[in-house]
Amino acid sequence: MSLATEPSRPAAPLWKRKDLVGIQELSAEEITLLLDTARQFKQVGARDVKKVPALQGRTLVNFFVEPSTRTRTSFELAAMRLSADVINISASSSSLVKGESLKDTALVLQANNVDIVVLRHSSAGAAQFLAERLRSSIINAGDGAHEHPTQALLDLFTIRERRGHIEGLHVAIVGDILFSRVARSNIWGLLKLGAKVTLVGPSTLVPRVFERMGVAVVRRIDDVLGTVDVINLLRIQHERQRRAYFPGLGEYINLFGLTKERARCLRPDCLIMHPGPINRGVEIDSEVADDPVHSVILEQVTNGLAVRMAALYLCAAASRPLPPAPRKEP
Numbered sequence: 001m002s003l004a005t006e007p008s009r010p011a012a013p014l015w016k017r018k019d020l021v022g023i024q025e026l027s028a029e030e031i032t033l034l035l036d037t038a039r040q041f042k043q044v045g046a047r048d049v050k051k052v053p054a055l056q057g058r059t060l061v062n063f064f065v066e067p068s069t070r071t072r073t074s075f076e077l078a079a080m081r082l083s084a085d086v087i088n089i090s091a092s093s094s095s096l097v098k099g100e101s102l103k104d105t106a107l108v109l110q111a112n113n114v115d116i117v118v119l120r121h122s123s124a125g126a127a128q129f130l131a132e133r134l135r136s137s138i139i140n141a142g143d144g145a146h147e148h149p150t151q152a153l154l155d156l157f158t159i160r161e162r163r164g165h166i167e168g169l170h171v172a173i174v175g176d177i178l179f180s181r182v183a184r185s186n187i188w189g190l191l192k193l194g195a196k197v198t199l200v201g202p203s204t205l206v207p208r209v210f211e212r213m214g215v216a217v218v219r220r221i222d223d224v225l226g227t228v229d230v231i232n233l234l235r236i237q238h239e240r241q242r243r244a245y246f247p248g249l250g251e252y253i254n255l256f257g258l259t260k261e262r263a264r265c266l267r268p269d270c271l272i273m274h275p276g277p278i279n280r281g282v283e284i285d286s287e288v289a290d291d292p293v294h295s296v297i298l299e300q301v302t303n304g305l306a307v308r309m310a311a312l313y314l315c316a317a318a319s320r321p322l323p324p325a326p327r328k329e330p
């Protein structure tokens with residue numbers, strides 16, 4: 001079937017949000033709808049012609065105030081595959097450097113009738129701030145240590161695709177949880193879909209207050225290696241840390257790094273994940289990161305494209321009706 005020939009009708013009545021700010025506020029049904037829609041868009045990526053006209057005539061601005069490789073590229077490709085017009089703005093090339101506020105910058109975008117703003121910002125709450133003030137759809141591409149919803153969705157998508165389900169799985173998230181928006185979004189998403197989550201790290205980076213979210217906290221990576229279905233390694237977020245949270249990298253690797261020796265203790269079907277960028281030899285051994293059997297790190301990147309197509313499509317459809325999403329092919 002072709003999107004161009006389908007009659008126009010609301011794509012997904014369950015999805016009523018013009019914005020995607022975080023996973024915390026989503027229901028399990030909304031997350032599942034996003035993942036199911038992404039599965040349909042992943043099939044589009046396998047076709048000879050990878051483009052659909054779903055967002056034809058709509059304009060998207062990729063507004064990245066913090067650096068990014070994966071997320072920015074993925075959103076740009078996703079928008080192009082949906083036939084949207086796309087422009088990229090970075091902090092250094094915008095009037096933010098002349099002192100213009102985030103709100104005024106965003107109002108300029110709105111005055112140009114931009115339909116969707118994808119925002120990455122160093123301040124937690126930046127995406128919510130714009131979502132409350134602009135008619136445009138706001139998609140959070142990471143706000144400080146708050147949330148990175150599309151990263152969590154692509155992680156959930158990858159786990160579900162590999163394991164067939166999320167419910168009942170045991171997922172360990174290891175490392176710098178305190179400063180990680182990826183961790184927070186993953187925790188919300190995994191718990192809502194019925195997984196068990198264990199956080200692993202030193203008390204400075206994984207304070208026990210996280211237990212209030214409904215997760216377990218352990219201090220030794222060796223305590224989870226033999227029991228988890230998924231192990232997700234996080235980078236130390238030096239850019240958000242204002243003091244030393246552990247004595248040194250050598251000690252960190254000794255206590256929390258997924259070394260080759262530790263990787264041998266994982267269950268044979270355990271998935272090794274990392275949101276990137278990787279600090280090879282620190283949170284994960286370089287060979288372990290490239291392990292062709294267990295590591296799904298590049299699959300995560302591939303799935304990010306389909307997930308972002310789904311997020312853009314659903315939020316744009318909630319603002320104004322669009323043609324239906326492509327159906328799952330038999």
Ligand code: CP
Pocket residue numbers: 067068069070071072142148151275276277
């Ligand atoms: N995972 C992630 O957000 O990577 P980037 O910073 O490269 O976008």
